Amino acid sequence: MITAKALASELGVSIATISRALNGKPGVSPELREKILNEAAERNTYISPAARMLATSRSQNICFAVHHLPGPFNTDPFYFQVLLGLEEEIRKAGLNLTLETIPEEAIANPENWRIVREKRADGIILIGPFIPASFILKLHSIGVPVVLIDNFLERVPVDAVVADDRRGAREVAEHIISLGHSKVAILSGPEDWYSNAERVSGFKDAFKKAGIAEPIVYNADDTTFATGKALFEIASKKKATAYLAVNDAMAMGAMDAANGLGIYIPKDVSITGFDDIDSAANWTVPLTTVQVQKKFIGQAAGRLLWARIDDKIAPRQRVDVGTKLMIRSSTGPIKALKEKK
Amino acid sequence: MITAKALASELGVSIATISRALNGKPGVSPELREKILNEAAERNTYISPAARMLATSRSQNICFAVHHLPGPFNTDPFYFQVLLGLEEEIRKAGLNLTLETIPEEAIANPENWRIVREKRADGIILIGPFIPASFILKLHSIGVPVVLIDNFLERVPVDAVVADDRRGAREVAEHIISLGHSKVAILSGPEDWYSNAERVSGFKDAFKKAGIAEPIVYNADDTTFATGKALFEIASKKKATAYLAVNDAMAMGAMDAANGLGIYIPKDVSITGFDDIDSAANWTVPLTTVQVQKKFIGQAAGRLLWARIDDKIAPRQRVDVGTKLMIRSSTGPIKALKEKK
DNA sequence: AAATCAAAAGTAAGCGTTTACGTACTTTTT
């Protein structure tokens, strides 16, 4: 546990040489380099992050920021899985991860946000649809490297990592169609949430392509279990035979409502989710859903941000992470209602 | 957005005086101090964390560390709530939060853990029962300030914040007893997890005090939904009328199993959980459980750690955060089985 | 009025790196 400086005097070399050797920079003979590297490992040598930061004005830190409203995290394990994937990636790269909630005051003035003002992070990852576009734009325009997750701004060239929502949505919808359902309802959250909108579009695409009447869309202000439950209670009055929810939490809420109403799944109606959160497979009736590779999203975001910081990439990047249809027990072929029982 | 140094030259004062003023240290006249503070606010002055860190060897950073196994987080929203409480507290104190998973190599050699070696954090918060005691002990013995959450070591004087598990457990158990149940089963996780053991003890205490035969304990290797489900399927053969689960996830699993077995809640059996995670209240049958103030635990841990870092506290501290019995619909008075239907 | 003391402000060393530049030495080119 000694500093590079101490190593230098122990070895009788200049600190400059140590720095070059430890950082893999040219200007050190192979023999000396090896000697230094060996001794460094031996003595458990480390480079003071503070000193390096001061000298290079790079913090080696990545910031993961959530909107200060605790909402999304409380209800959605999705983001946390992403966070874990990111942590892994970040650590592999020798960086650090700091977690921040964006304080209210910072929304209007990003340059007043401590992490920005003090340059505590080399880049920021912004997750979720809750973050105001104006804030993202400002952050971007003052030169802070930013990567968005589960969000996308058409008009501002900010990098983003999203699930391939549209495609995934089309696939579940096609699955439902192939089971013979034609009277279908969509359980949706706010229309202006990027991934929510994409998913709804994807659902509709499938029906358009199949030449079937578009499903009715039920919108709500959020995408929680409770909302899914409430929405199903309303929607079920119209006697659709299948319900496409924009995420698993809502689908589960819907199933719970169905249970309460004496509607059987998948005998009476089919229900699908999106995300494939952990509990989806273990649910009373295992949920047919679209698997999103959460960890992978986190990893991709980490790599993207790092490349952006190093200015190693072209204009604006957008990564679409593939999805996978998971057919389980909450969907089944349609039966005319009279056949029931 | 200027540094303290720049402020100094703008104001024609020495950087030392700026430092004293900005840090609220004595040695500056009230008038000058006010002038500096005003100007600092005006010009959006900041102190370079790198420079400060280098000069003081304090990082102003708190590390929140989870065992590298992603397990607990995937299944348990509990920890994440704690994390949010902590973030809030940390930010209020002007500190930063970094998130780490403890890498495998660090378990045996904490001093090789990057965050320790490079002193990237002034203190570490360790959450969960998964972290080996030997690791905690080593960390503590090399002088790293540590606070445990949801864990406690009898023999090592490390600070800890825990829910008042025993008391909370006693209370639900008393509730169950008051409803007339005497044939009761406990659905438990590993016996060597601190909070698990405390809860089980709490349950038993209540029965002992009431002079009723102790419940049978069913142990499993983890405390997930799936495990709760599996455990109930086994346990229910013995026809207990009430089931005390050590956390909500297990209780929900048990309820799901009951549902599958045609056992009605609370008509046929009563089931209780522990933690009061968000979904508990929204469950098909709202769950009677013990509310644990997760955010508060995070806050308490933050405060405790900060006090420890500043050496402002006595020997070993242990904070027991109060709990609250939430009686909902999953528990009801006992009925002889024959009365059923 | 001289001596003493306290408070306010400045000076400068130090924290541990990185990196532009300089120097010594070796190799290549002509």
Next chain:
DNA sequence: AAAAAGTACGTAAACGCTTACTTTTGATTT
């Protein structure tokens, strides 16, 4: 064989703070 070009390493400035120590200033005591 001299000049040019590389290579390996060292020197020192810079990064922006904190803090022990010194100097200056002004008030208090005698």
